[in-house]
Amino acid sequence: MLKLHNISKQFDDKVVLSDISVEIQTGEIVSLLGQSGSGKTTLLNIILGLTHMNSGKITFNEDDISHVSMKERGFNIVFQDYALFPHLNAYQNITYGWKRKKGLVTEREIQEYIEFLELEPHLNKKIDKLSGGQKQRVALARTLVTKPKVLLLDEPMSALDGVIKESIKERIRSIAKQFKLTTIIVTHDPEEALTLSDKILIIDNGSISQYGTPQEIIHQPSNPFVEEFILKQLQIKRQNIFELFGEQNV
Incomplete structure (x- = not known):
């Protein structure tokens, strides 16, 4: 609470x-x-x-x-403008925080978040190639892998x-x-x-x-x-x- x-x-x-x-x-x-x-x-x-x-x-x-x-x-927060890294692809954005703090979640859990948010077809795309809804889902996935309280x-x-x-x-x-x-x-x-x-x-x-x-x-x-x-x-x-x-x- x-x-x-x-x-x-x-x-x-x-x-x-x-x-x-x-x-x-x-x-x-x-x-x-x-x-x-x-x-x-x-x-x-x-x-x-x-x-x-x-x-x-x-x-x-x-x-x-x-x-x-x-x-x-x-x-953890998802900002209004998503604050994604334009030089990284969708998967690299999702796993950015995880790579800096390994142990928060397993690779299998990351895959579950990706599947849950239906991001598999977009993982290799650069951010400027994603729609607004896809960017929002990437930002949500990136936040979830940090296991926010x-x-x-x-x-x-x-x-x-x-x-x-x-x-x-x-x-x-x-x-x-x-x-x-x-x-x-x-x-x-x-x-x-x-x-x-x-x-x-x-x-x-x-x-x-x-x-x-x-x-x-x-x-x-x-x-x-x-x-x-x-x-x-x-x-x-x-x-x-x-x-x-x-x-x-x-």
Whole structure:
């Protein structure tokens, strides 16, 4: 279990996060949802250990990791731009971290990740020859071979559309469930969060507006901001929401 206890962060005089407290269960997919500048990426970086908080505490399986370095936390992230090495092929990218730290997984496990993400036909391709969805799957495989305790994803579908986007969402769901891997996703897209997550943390101006299941947020919005933010997106992207919750319930 990952717990955030009263996390606050400010840069100079600007308060970015204020009193964020959340519990995330093992294997849950949790989306950090909010508008641009709401503080969600800063919170992701604090969980990762890339950014230090001004006050609060983070515990993982009851251990205080507030002052544990990013490297020692054992969490890992897939960045929005994938951060793949263009001079290496797909397989070399996938195994880059493994070769530096052999013993994390076996070669057979690496092959299982490759098969699970259906990357066998693309292993010898350079990164610039891959589609957006293929790059995303390579980035996911590269992260999985490091055996992360928590998987962090920064806007993982922002550059994807249509069928590819839905395919990646299904992959992320499958990864979390099959490997019992706690997964935290930053997104500005309510439809994405509602159709992918077990829980959603809605952040507005650095504070929690609501934390709950997609059903709770759809049917019991906690305040006018949540209602307006969600409903505005429902009007734009109705079909996926109808399929998830039923048109009569939206």
